[in-house]
Amino acid sequence: MTENPFIVSVSDDELNLLQQKLAIANLPDELDDVNWAYGAPLTDIRRLVARWREGFDWRTQEARLNAEMPQFTRDLEVEGFGSLNVHYVHKKSDQEGAIPLLFVHGWPGSFIEARKILPMLTKPPLDQQSFHVVAVSLPGYGFSEAPKKKGFSISQFAEVCHKVMLALGYNEYVTQGGDWGGLITRKMAAMYGGKHIKAWHTNFPVVRPPEFSLNPITLFTSLSMLPALFYLFLFSPTERIALQRTLTVQRTGMAYFQIQATKPQTLGYALADSPVGLLAWIYEKLVAWSDGYKWEDDEVLTWISIYIFSRAGPAASLRIYYEASASGRLLPAIWEWDQLPRIPMGVSYFPGEMLLLPRSWIRRTGNVVFERVHDAGGHFAAHEVPELLVGDVRKMFRAVWGVQY
Amino acid sequence: MARDVIKSEICPKLLTGSFGNPSAGALLTSPSSSAYLSSPLEMDPETPFTLNISATQIADLKHRLELTRFPDELDEAEWAYGAPLADIQRLVSYWQTDFDWNKQQAVLNEELPQFTRNIDVDDVGTLEVHYVHKKSELEEAIPMLFVHGWPGSFIEARKILPLLTATHPDVPSFHVVAPSLPGYGSSEAPTKKGFSLDQFAETCHKLMLSLGYSEYVTQGGDWGGLITRRIAIKYGGKHSKAWHTNFPVCNAPQFTLNPFHLITSFSMILDLLWLSDFEKQALQRALETERIGTGYLRLQSTKPQTIGYALADSPVGLLAWIYEKLVGWTDGYKWTDDEILTWISIYWFSRAGPAASLRIYYEVNAQNELVPSVHDVRPTIPMGLSYFPKEVASLPRSWLRRTGNVVFDSQHDKGGHFAAYEVPESLVGDLRKMFGKGGPAYGVVAGSTGFKLS
Numbered sequence: 001m002t003e004n005p006f007i008v009s010v011s012d013d014e015l016n017l018l019q020q021k022l023a024i025a026n027l028p029d030e031l032d033d034v035n036w037a038y039g040a041p042l043t044d045i046r047r048l049v050a051r052w053r054e055g056f057d058w059r060t061q062e063a064r065l066n067a068e069m070p071q072f073t074r075d076l077e078v079e080g081f082g083s084l085n086v087h088y089v090h091k092k093s094d095q096e097g098a099i100p101l102l103f104v105h106g107w108p109g110s111f112i113e114a115r116k117i118l119p120m121l122t123k124p125p126l127d128q129q130s131f132h133v134v135a136v137s138l139p140g141y142g143f144s145e146a147p148k149k150k151g152f153s154i155s156q157f158a159e160v161c162h163k164v165m166l167a168l169g170y171n172e173y174v175t176q177g178g179d180w181g182g183l184i185t186r187k188m189a190a191m192y193g194g195k196h197i198k199a200w201h202t203n204f205p206v207v208r209p210p211e212f213s214l215n216p217i218t219l220f221t222s223l224s225m226l227p228a229l230f231y232l233f234l235f236s237p238t239e240r241i242a243l244q245r246t247l248t249v250q251r252t253g254m255a256y257f258q259i260q261a262t263k264p265q266t267l268g269y270a271l272a273d274s275p276v277g278l279l280a281w282i283y284e285k286l287v288a289w290s291d292g293y294k295w296e297d298d299e300v301l302t303w304i305s306i307y308i309f310s311r312a313g314p315a316a317s318l319r320i321y322y323e324a325s326a327s328g329r330l331l332p333a334i335w336e337w338d339q340l341p342r343i344p345m346g347v348s349y350f351p352g353e354m355l356l357l358p359r360s361w362i363r364r365t366g367n368v369v370f371e372r373v374h375d376a377g378g379h380f381a382a383h384e385v386p387e388l389l390v391g392d393v394r395k396m397f398r399a400v401w402g403v404q405y
Numbered sequence: 406m407a408r409d410v411i412k413s414e415i416c417p418k419l420l421t422g423s424f425g426n427p428s429a430g431a432l433l434t435s436p437s438s439s440a441y442l443s444s445p446l447e448m449d450p451e452t453p454f455t456l457n458i459s460a461t462q463i464a465d466l467k468h469r470l471e472l473t474r475f476p477d478e479l480d481e482a483e484w485a486y487g488a489p490l491a492d493i494q495r496l497v498s499y500w501q502t503d504f505d506w507n508k509q510q511a512v513l514n515e516e517l518p519q520f521t522r523n524i525d526v527d528d529v530g531t532l533e534v535h536y537v538h539k540k541s542e543l544e545e546a547i548p549m550l551f552v553h554g555w556p557g558s559f560i561e562a563r564k565i566l567p568l569l570t571a572t573h574p575d576v577p578s579f580h581v582v583a584p585s586l587p588g589y590g591s592s593e594a595p596t597k598k599g600f601s602l603d604q605f606a607e608t609c610h611k612l613m614l615s616l617g618y619s620e621y622v623t624q625g626g627d628w629g630g631l632i633t634r635r636i637a638i639k640y641g642g643k644h645s646k647a648w649h650t651n652f653p654v655c656n657a658p659q660f661t662l663n664p665f666h667l668i669t670s671f672s673m674i675l676d677l678l679w680l681s682d683f684e685k686q687a688l689q690r691a692l693e694t695e696r697i698g699t700g701y702l703r704l705q706s707t708k709p710q711t712i713g714y715a716l717a718d719s720p721v722g723l724l725a726w727i728y729e730k731l732v733g734w735t736d737g738y739k740w741t742d743d744e745i746l747t748w749i750s751i752y753w754f755s756r757a758g759p760a761a762s763l764r765i766y767y768e769v770n771a772q773n774e775l776v777p778s779v780h781d782v783r784p785t786i787p788m789g790l791s792y793f794p795k796e797v798a799s800l801p802r803s804w805l806r807r808t809g810n811v812v813f814d815s816q817h818d819k820g821g822h823f824a825a826y827e828v829p830e831s832l833v834g835d836l837r838k839m840f841g842k843g844g845p846a847y848g849v850v851a852g853s854t855g856f857k858l859s
Contacts, residue, residue: 039711266487270722277715
C-alpha cells in the first residue's frame, strides 16, 4: 500500500455547476427582528452568497491549502468494509525528538482545522516541543472515500486513523481531537492505548450525565456526581453560566444532531443539491459554537466549499451521526469503568464550547494528567485560538512522552 | 411519548410569486378588509381564485431539477436512513419531464372552488387568506371548517369535499370551508414573530364568520387538530359547536411538583393497565416515532430559518423532506407520482415559499404548546375522535378523554395520519355518524342539522 501525494484540484465542471446553482439561488424571506433566533440570519446568508458568486476565488484558496498542507492518499483495509482510500495531511518536523501526533477533526470541520496549528506544531520555537503531524480526513469527509456499507461506526473510524499512523511508520504516537475527533480518539485510546497511543488530548470534554437507573453501580456513581452540581450552583458563577449555556444548546441547538442521527439521507438530498442550503446549515454552527470568532466570509466559504467539493459529497458526512448513535450510547459514562482509557489524558476547556460539564466529572472519564481552563475560544479551538491549543498540547505531551505509566 | 419537544429582502415575484390571480372582476368589487365584521346572515361577496402558476415559474423549477446533484446512498439502506435514492431519482426525473403541473392545477381548480379574503388578525394586521369553499345544495347543511396540517395543505380536502357536501336523506350534508393556513398554499404569511395557535385559530374563526357562518363545526388533524382545539377553547359554545379530530395526541404523564398534576399522571399510568391491543400498538408506534421520526419536528421548532434555506432553494431537498413523511405516516397508501408531485408542488409554488410553512412549529413550541396537555383548559363542546392504525402520534383513549368532552370515538383498521386523503370514506363515515340523526352531535348548529327541515 503506497502513499500518493495529493493536491486539491476541483474540476472546472464542478466549479461551474456551483456557480450555476448560486446564480439561481432562491432565498426565503425572514420574519422581522429575528436575528439568530430562528436560525442563520438572512442578511448574513445573502451577503455570503453574493461573495461566493463574485469575489470568492476557490482556485486561490485551493492553492493556499495545497501550499500550506502537504497532502496524500493511501488505500487502507478496514475490517468488514474492504479497502478505503484515505486522504490526509502529513508534515514532519525537522526538529529532534518530534512526537508523532494524530489530529482528528469533527463535523462540520475537516482537515482544514489543522491549517493554523500545523506550522506551530511542526516548527515551534526551539525550546518548545515539536511534532510530526498527521491530520486525517475521516472517511466521508474531505477527499477521503466514504464507506458503502451500513455500520461504519466509531470503531471503524478509529481503526482507519490508527492504520494511517502505522502505515506512516508511527508505531507510537499521541492524539488530539475535538467533536467526533474527541470521541474517535477516546475510542482509539481504549483500543490502542499503551502499546501504540501513549497519551491523548481533547478539547471536547464530554461525559454522560448522571442516570438514575436501577443498576446499583450506575446509581451510586450518578449520586456521587451530584455534589458537583451543588457546588456549581452555590460557589461557581462562571461554571453556572457554562451549565446554562449547555442547557440552552440542548434545548435549542441539538436538532441538527437528531436529524443527522435518524434521517441523514433525507437531509442529504437538500445539502447535496443546494449550496445555499449547505452554507446555512454549517454557517449556523460555525458561529453558534465559536467564541466570538470573527469569521471572514472567505474563511466560511472555503470551509463549506470543502464539503461541496468533497469526494463523497456532503450527505456522506452525516452518516457518522446515524452509525454512532445506532451502535450505542455516545458519551462516555463514568460507571463504565472497563471502557475508560487508561493512558494519560489531557483536557482543555474553552468557554465557547457547546457542552460544558463539571470538571470533576470529566476527571473521572480517564486518567487526566493535564487540565487547563481558558477564557477564550470555542468548539473549533484549533482554528479559533490555535496558540492556546498548541500551548496545551506542547506542554502536556512533552511531560508525558517517554514516561512509563 | 410525543412529549413537549425540547421546541428577502423579497425574491423576484417569479420565484415566490403568488399562486394565481384573483379574477379581474373581483378586483374591482373587492370587499373591504373588515369583511369579518359582517352579521351572521350576510357576507361580503367572495373573491374567486384559481391557481395559476406562470410558465416562468414552471420553467424555473424544471431548470433547477435539471441541475440536481444527488447524494449517493449506502448499500441496502432502504428507508432506514431516510427517503430512498431510487424513489427520489424517479420522482425528480418525472417532475422534470412529464409531470404536467398545468393539468394537475386545472383538475384542482375544477374540484376545489377557491377564493381569497382579507382577514384582520388582532395585533397582526390583515392577511389575505386563500380557502376552498363549497356549499351543499341543501341550505340547512352543517357549516364545517376543515383545517389541514404539515406537510399537508388545502389539497387534503379534495376527496372528502364531494362526500361531505353530498345530499342524501340518510346522511347529514355539510357546507365545507378549507382554508390554507397563513404561510401555506396561496395564503399570505405573517411577517412578525409570535403568530401562534391563538392567531391561527382566530384567522380560521374569522374566516367562518366572514362567510356568514356564525355557528359551525370543525374537523382537523395534525396542526388542524391543534388549531381546531384552540378554536374549541376560544370560540366554543358560542361559535364552534362541536369538533372532530383524527389526531389523538396529548402529553405523557408528567411528574411535577403540582399535586393535582401528579394525581392525574398517576392515574394515566394506571390507565396503561387497561389498554386494548390497538392502543398498545399505537403507543409503541408513537414511542418509535419519537425515537427516530421527530428530528424534523425538533429542527422546525428550533431552527426553521436554517433548514428553510435548503427547502426554498432545492426542489429535490423539499421533495425528499416531505415525501419521507407522506410514505412514513400513511398506511400503505399507494401514492402515484402525480399525487406526490402535486402535493410538493403546492409547497414549492406556495405564495410564501416553503420556509414560511415551518414557522408554526417554532411559534407554538416557543409557547410550549406543541402537545395538548391533559392539565390544560378542556374545551366543553362535544368532541369526536377517530383512531387510525398508522397515525404516528396516537395515544390511549383514556388519556384523550381527559382533554375534551368526547362524545364520539371510533377505531379503524386502515388509514394513517392523512386520513382525509387516504381513507376519506372512513373519516366522512365517522363525521356522518357523529353529526347524523341519532348521533351524539346531531343538531349542534341550530337550523343547520344537515337535513331538510321537514
